[in-house]
Amino acid sequence: MIDKIVTEMKVDDLLPSERNLAAIYGVSRTTVRLSLDDLEKKGYVLRKHGKGSYVIDRHNKLINLGDMYSFTDQMKAIGKTPHTNLIDRLIIPLPKILKDIFPENEEKLIKLIRVRLADETPLIYEKSYLPYSRFKTILNKNLHNRPLYDIFYEDYSEIINFAQEDFSADLATKDVARHLNIEENSAVLKIYRTTYNSNNEVIEYTNSLARPDKFTYRTIHYNRLD
Secondary structure (H helix, E strand, O other), X not given: OHHHHHHHOOOOOEOOOHHHHHHHXXXXXXXXXXXXXHHHHOOOEEEEOOOEEEEOHHHHOEEEOOOOOOHHHHHHHOOOOEEEEEEEEEEXXXXXXXXXXXXXXXXXXXXXXXXXXXXXXXXXXXXXXXXXXXXXXXXXOOOOOOOHHHHHHHHHOOOEEEEEXXXXXXXXXXXXXXXXXXXXXXXXXXXXXXXXXOOOOEEEEEEEEEOOOOOEEEOOOOOOOO
């Protein structure tokens, strides 16, 4: 359905009714309803009660924070070409500031400094920390073109259970500004992300600085009725 919206429909076009979509795709209305929920979360449509689902123009910049976030997948979903510039990769002793995040017996971390781009435009400057004991060989992987979470799963059988994110405002340092192609002291959004595997163990901690002029962040809250 996403392909049809992107290639054949315009902003404010009304999607067929749930009943008609079920007939078109040969699925149940429940499946259609779940698909429409997903499209709304990703910013492709806006659902109006009693009126239907409309194509919206915000899908070219929205990042939905309610979903498990993958930069590569999100950029592809909105029709952009993602790319990663690996600025540095190194092995470091466990910093004191991260001892509350990683276990004390984790003596070393792998540190990745990357710039994430979409259509060659730099969007995010990030520093990621991974437990060395779990990812000893990851520095030999293709960190430029392969999504980090794909490497976790495909090469290390690590399944992500959930991630916690905290947000705050910050100002770009001279180095960060240079990498993001913005002015020094420009406002940036700081994102702290802690990722847990299926055993609820921390397998990634990332500190990102994102350009707010290139992103509109969205989160959706549902009313859960008992």
